[in-house]
Amino acid sequence: MPMSQKKTILTGDRPTGPLHLGHYVGSLINRIPFQDTYKQFVMIADMQALTDNYDNPQKVRDNVLEVALDYLSIGIDPTKSTIFIQSMIPQIAELTVIYLNLVTVNRLKRNPTVKTEIGQKKFGEHIPAGFLIYPVHQAADITIVKGDVVPVGEDQLPILEQTNEIVRSFNRIYKTDILHEVEWLASKTPRLPGIDGKNKMSKSLGNAIFLSDSADIVAKKVMQMYTDPDHVHVDSPGKIEGNTVFMYLDVFDSEKNEVAEMKAHYQRGGLGDVKVKRRLIEVLNAFLDPIRTRRAEWASDKAQVMQILFEGSAQTCEVASQTMEQVRQALHLDYK
């Protein structure tokens, strides 16, 4: 399929911390095939990260590089994917301001994703306006590169609905068809729990294994992993359901037969947690080792990493300015 016929996909992350195995399994892993099947833009969403980290910009700044290193080390290839920094695309802000006229305040407040997150973040009466409008900002992120497809979790679907509402309003009001609706690409990958076995993996909950963790730290974290709390003696039977270590083995251990055997052994008794954990440590470190190696290589030349981000941002700017030219025409703002 020639380049021009490829659909455009937008993926990305908020640079609020290094990426972890949860990110990997939930989304990063998909970006490797995406970069062949799609025209892939990978956005480091620093502006969005600032909406609820506005008082800690250094954290956002530092993590832009960390996230970029994570991308490069897992195999996102800058010759195939366009990695860019959101704040380097001023057209996104321009488009956001234009879209804000097409959305009512009440509509923003009713957005289920935003409602849930406002509760979680404990803003109380102090909801930053930038947070309330972030779905509009995301609509601009997606449409500025003419995204066709966006892979997000089901909890983020209201954001895509908001985007498509804006697209329809824009095309109807300005009698144009320059914007098109975006499709949701549902992720079929499992959601990996944190090492506590209870919550989604998250930096703030302290239950994450990062792609950048050393072998020792991975070993330590796996040793703390939640298993079967009733499995006190090695000889007694243990439970597989809800046993985090086995969940991880299911995802990362390619020797499916051996895992099945271990499960049976664990269930009938005689296989200790420590032994299973040691296997997981080996498996995880075998998986992470090449990532660590590539990370170390890239990290030794941070200027080159920044160069990649600058080039990706410049390419994105070019696409964005083409979109804005069309938007300006539609809005009769194309002064001549």
Place this chain on the structure above:
Amino acid sequence: MPMSQKKTILTGDRPTGPLHLGHYVGSLINRIPFQDTYKQFVMIADMQALTDNYDNPQKVRDNVLEVALDYLSIGIDPTKSTIFIQSMIPQIAELTVIYLNLVTVNRLKRNPTVKTEIGQKKFGEHIPAGFLIYPVHQAADITIVKGDVVPVGEDQLPILEQTNEIVRSFNRIYKTDILHEVEWLASKTPRLPGIDGKNKMSKSLGNAIFLSDSADIVAKKVMQMYTDPDHVHVDSPGKIEGNTVFMYLDVFDSEKNEVAEMKAHYQRGGLGDVKVKRRLIEVLNAFLDPIRTRRAEWASDKAQVMQILFEGSAQTCEVASQTMEQVRQALHLDYK
């Protein structure tokens, strides 16, 4: 005083209609001395006009040129003032998005100016988000050019308070002093009522005399002007208070003694409305004639007018990009 020591003033208008005598007396007239005493930026606020005219962009587009012609014809001198089009300064949108994180939704809703206007505009439950946030957009307009002084009516003071709140928050949170608070320059000019004598002059109320009105139209409008409704016979005494024609003469007739005599005559009886109106027609047309001549000259070369706006916008962009560079540094978004 050397150029660099001049304070910066930001003035401007929403291009939603041609400018009228109310604009002239209330603000345009001041911009002539301002262009010597200040570094003056004059903004044609097309983006702000779109917040409540998003469904009629052609109206906004057309009035950008009309407003520019009004500016040039009253003597705003593009070699002394920087006239620019708001939408041509993408940095304003960038700064708006950054400021939105520093303002809460509740704070925006409590803004008295916005509250009043939301009532007037009958949005009901359908307040466009762009309208709610327009004070933040204005804070960006003012601070992107490092405005020191803004001349606005008293009803717009809450907008300046919002700007200064944002400036203080920004400087505190980002430990900087790059932004400074803006001063209000109260206008000492009278508020000119419309020809109905009741309301502020306004295009939508149909009670305005435009700077671009022909002599005939001015005559017709003055003839419709509200005077003293009880002054039915020429011989009976008439009232000066609330008599629109005399209010206009007070503003536009330089022969103060003659006006005083006419007032006395009118009050004791024997001076008819038509006679007073004829005088006002003469006075207004004498005032408007050189404006009309200059307007016709500029209007014969619209490309040159647009060129002036483009050059002013390019100059503003330069200032704006310096401000954004400082803002990016403060926010640690100055990637290197």
